[in-house]
Amino acid sequence: MKAILMTQPGLPDLLELREIEEPTITEPSQIKVRLRAAGVNPVDTKIRRNGLFYPNPLPAVLGCDGAGEVVEIGGAVSRFNIGDSVWFCHGGLGGDQGNYAEYTVLDERWAAPIPQSLDFEHAAAAPLVLITAWGALYDRGRLQAGQTVLIHAAAGGVGHVAVQLAKLRDARVLATIGSAEKAELARNWGADTAIDYRQEDFAQRVNELTDGQGADLVIDTVGPDVFRHSIDCTAHFGDLVTLLDPGNISLQEARMRNLRIGFELMLAPMLRNLHEARDHHVEILQQCGEWIDQGVLNIHVSQVLPLEKAAAAHALIETGHTTGKIVLKIS
Template sequence: MKAIMMTATGNPDVLELHDIDEPEISTATQLKVRLKAAGVNPVDTKIRSHGLFYDNPLPAVLGCDGAGEVIEIGSAVSQFKPGDKVWFCHGGLGREQGNYAEVTVIDQRWASLMPETSSFSEAAALPLVLITAWGALFDRGGLQSGQTVLIHAGAGGVGHVAIQLAKLKGARVITTVSSGQKAEFVKAMGADEAVIYTQNGFADAVNKLTDGKGADLVFDTVGAEVFKQSITVTAHFGHLVTLLDPGELSLAEARMRNLSIGFELMLTPMLRDLAEARDKHVEILKQCAQWIDKGFLKAHISKQMSLKEAAIAHQLIEAGHSTGKIVLTV
């Protein structure tokens, strides 16, 4: 089969199209899936740049998000049959094969039936960002109906689904964006207010929009400087959740505000083999599939590219400021 191989640690040029052996079912509960699409996420570019999470030799196949059709099942598989369309977040971290490939094998426990109304590309775009946004908003952030949430980088992959999930919860959503065009986009996704941070930052605007109280929950998808500035726009006794390492900074104001600070790394259950936590990920996909089929939730795909264009996809993500998701079609 054809697959994109990470041949070394480095720039996007290390991603090469190769012919490799097709994976085979090795346990009774596995599915063999013909992949139709693979989502591209920032974590893929970081692994390519800095190395695998596991001490395994290269080359390796990247790509955590996949969607495809079941073509073979193990003898003990009870949840799926050949022909089923499935989506999942599995592999691509340096241990199991990722999804930049034509075929993969996955245990039935980690797969879920795709939304009936989604294309393969739409389904492949969503698992990692849905699970990430859900964990940050609800599990770490405790978001409730009627509360105000500030979502940074609302036009991005995680941000645009976080907006939709927050609105489904009944929250008021403020989000930051870099341009007027992206402001229009996030409002189409359901955001109540968009702050264009490239003009005068975001702190004064958010505090004005919240009458000086700040947001009940602030979700940082950007990094250290944004995290630091977000402390002063988080309401007293509120939650501040980040996807990234905030670095060394003074938390005196966060302490004065009695903030709950949380970290969301949706890869942890895979990296630490926390099976029950991974079960929760599958439950999230099942719930989100229902919302997608009802028209309450959708993916925005900015670009669909062929498998052989994986290196270009990585370049686009690393250039920054992309809207929604990039998907590789297989």
């Protein structure tokens, strides 16, 4: 089968299209999937740049997000039949094979039926960002109706679904963006106010919009500088959740505000074999699938590239200027 291989850590052009052996079912609970599309996420680019999560030798197939058709099932499979369409977040970290390939094998437990209204490309774009945004907002952030939430990088992969999930919880959404185009997108997804961080101090603006109280919940998807500055606009007794390592910073003001600091790494259950947590991830996909079919949750795909253009997809993500998701189409 065709697959994109990470041959060594480094630049995007180290990704190579090669022919490799098809994976086979080795456990009775596994399904074999003919992949039709694979989502490309920032974590893919970080692994490519820095190395695998596991000590396994290279080359490796990257890509956590996949969508396709079940073509073979193990003897104990009960949830899926041959021909079913599935989406999932599985593999791509250096352990199990990723989804930049024509086929993959995974336990049926980690897959969910694709929403009826989604094509393969939009389905492949969604799992990691949906699970991450849900975890940050609902599980770690404890978002409640009527609260104010600040979502950074609201036009990005996680950000654009986080805005929509927050509105589904009847929250007031403040969103940081970096262009007029992204501001319009954020408002279309439900943001009440879009704050251009290039033009104004976002913390000052949030405090103005909340009469000096700050946001009840802040979701940081950017990194240390944004995390540090977000403390100044998180409400006393509020929640500040980050997807990244905030680095070695002073938490004196966070302590004075009695903030709850939360971390959301949706890959942890896969990395540490936390099966109940992964069951929750599949439940998230099932609920989000219902909302997608109801038309109240949308997945924004900015570009679809052929599998052989994986290096170009990585390069685009690393510019930091993309909106929504980039997807590889697997013919």
